[in-house]
Structure formats: structure tokens, C-alpha cells
Amino acid sequence: MSRLKVFGAPQSTFVRTVRLILEEKGLDYDLEPLWPKDARERGLNPFGKIPVLQDGEVRLFETLGIAHYVLRRYHERGNRLLPDDVVQSARALSYVGAILDHGNAVITRRYILQYALPQGPDGQVDRATIEAALPEVEAQLRVYDAAAEANGGTLISSLSLADLYLWPILFYLRQMPEGPQLLNGKPGLAKMSGVMEDRASFQATMPPALPQAA
Numbered sequence: 001m002s003r004l005k006v007f008g009a010p011q012s013t014f015v016r017t018v019r020l021i022l023e024e025k026g027l028d029y030d031l032e033p034l035w036p037k038d039a040r041e042r043g044l045n046p047f048g049k050i051p052v053l054q055d056g057e058v059r060l061f062e063t064l065g066i067a068h069y070v071l072r073r074y075h076e077r078g079n080r081l082l083p084d085d086v087v088q089s090a091r092a093l094s095y096v097g098a099i100l101d102h103g104n105a106v107i108t109r110r111y112i113l114q115y116a117l118p119q120g121p122d123g124q125v126d127r128a129t130i131e132a133a134l135p136e137v138e139a140q141l142r143v144y145d146a147a148a149e150a151n152g153g154t155l156i157s158s159l160s161l162a163d164l165y166l167w168p169i170l171f172y173l174r175q176m177p178e179g180p181q182l183l184n185g186k187p188g189l190a191k192m193s194g195v196m197e198d199r200a201s202f203q204a205t206m207p208p209a210l211p212q213a214a
């Protein structure tokens, strides 16, 4: 079997999601650090995004396609990550969809990236964008907190793809100036932190430190 290869910057939450899937499946892989513009220039992803997965002749972009492939192709390996129960697996994918849509748009782009890659005048942090995003971030966190509280620290009844999408984002959120306050009083997310951060997969995919959030 050829060794799998992930293209993408280890700082990317979505690259980490794919790496977490591979780690949880017990699959060996190489990581080639690559930024999105290089993914387009090198013809790896016509949409210029990371991650991209290569497995022998098979090359895939978009995390959902990659996840589907790995879970089906390596069904018998490691953690299943989607239960057989149709309702539970559908719920996990509903959370994945929400994270890809609202979570990425609001928590990552309108909040975390405003600190990590400031886009305001003279490279300043854009406070107006952050202030406007905060109530929406809080509203999303409440949804995930309630689910994790009901399930003892995972979004559905067992560890699933949904957790592997969410926690890389919340790992960064916690490091932001308002992060501790946003996570305070959310017992489900506190349990989720314990579940996720103790996992060997999470430790094995630790990204480089972010620039200091101002």
C-alpha cells in the first residue's frame, strides 16, 4: 500500500481535521506543508484550498470528500468515526455541515482570523468585525455546548467526524483574547476539551503556535 500524503499547512483547522481522521484510523501518512495559493498553482485543487489528500492514484480535495473516502476505503481500520446508527451518523454530518458553513464563516473567519491575520488598516485588528461576530460566536458555542453536555463530551453519542471538525477550531478560539470568557460556563465544551485534548491523535497533530493575539 502506498503511503498517504496530505498537502496543507499544519496551521489550518481543516488540514488538522484530515490529519485527525488519518490518525484515528491508524493510517501512516506524510504531510507536505502547503498554502492555499500553492494548491491552485500546483494543480492540486482548482478552488485553491487546503487540504488535499493523495492516496496512490487517487487525489481528492474538500475535507468531506476526503473523509468519505478514508472512512469507506479504510473501513476496517481504527476508529469508525461515523456510527452505524443512521440517525446518529446523520446528526454527526449535520454538525459537520454547520461547522463547514457557519463555524468557518463566523468563528474562524470573522473572529479567529481577525486576530491571527489582522486585515484592518495598517495591519491592525478590525475590532468592529470582531465585536459584531462575538454574539454569533456565542450563539454557535451554545449549540455545541448543549450537544456535548448531553453526550458526555462528544457532539453525538460517540467520538465522530463532527468532533474532529469542531475541536481544531475551538482549540484556536480558546487562545483568543475573549476565548476563555466565551468558553466559561459551558460544561459540555469543558468535557469536550478533556475528551479531545487527551487523545494521541490530537497531540500528534499539534500546529505551530499562532502569532500572539493582540
Ligand SMILES: N[C@@H](CCC(=O)N[C@@H](CS)C(=O)NCC(=O)O)C(=O)O
Pocket (backbone or CB within 6 Å): 012, 013, 014, 015, 036, 048, 049, 050, 051, 061, 062, 063, 064, 100
Ligand atoms: N470546504 C473546504 C474548506 C477548506 C478551507 O477553507 N481551507 C482553508 C484553510 S483552513 C483555505 O484553504 N483557505 C483559502 C481560501 O479560502 O482561499 C474543505 O472542507 O476542505
